[in-house]
Amino acid sequence: MKISTKGRYGLTIMMELATRFGEGPTSLKSIAEKHQLSEHYLEQLVAPLRNAGLVKSIRGAYGGYILSKAAEDISAGDVIRVLEGPISPVDFTEEDDPAKRDLWVRIRDSIAEVLDSTTLYDLINYKDEGINDNYMFYI
Template sequence: MKISTKGRYGLTIMMELALRYGEGPTSLKSIAEKHQLSEHYLEQLISPLRNAGLVKSIRGAYGGYILSKMPEEITAGDVIRVLEGPISPVDFTEEDDPAKRDLWIRIKNSIAEVLDSTTLAHLIAYQDDGSEPGSYMFYI
């Protein structure tokens, strides 16, 4: 499974909204400018996220978008499934070799476990400190 720009840019939008959670609405224009992305493309991505109940739109001069839940309650898997569809490394049928089918299922489950255990809060915390999760600093 290859994550397209829809999934990657969708996560970018959601991480920006998570960074600004509780500060009021954020415009897509500001996100597009910060990340040098097409505002028009982001507008196409925000609609399915809104329809899925992950974001809310706020109208008006100071409007924009906010997360509908806390960053700790929205996973990368939620975002990817909305924008990319079901998580599956390959399409396979019941007629496939059982050993290969088992491999594809294990890969699918592993990918899903990582995406579903990674929240927006995890992603922005990782972005803020720049270190790898679980990395340690040793002083000698």
């Protein structure tokens, strides 16, 4: 499964709103300018986030968007599922080989566990502590 710009930019929007939580609405224009993204594209992404109840829109001259709940209560998985759909590396429902099917299920569940256990609060408060858990896999 490859996360598209929808998921990546959607997390950017949500992290900005989390950073500014409690300070009032944030305009998409300010997010777009800060991250050098298309405001029009962000408008397309925020609509499903609003429909899913993750953000609220505030109208008016000083309007914009706010999180509908605290950053601790919104996971990366919530955002990715709204914008990308179900989390699955492959369509394993048609897999005949039980060993391969089990592999795809375990991969899906592992990805979902990481996304669901990482909140917006975790993302905006992330500190790189120099831990290098990079592994090299050769296939």
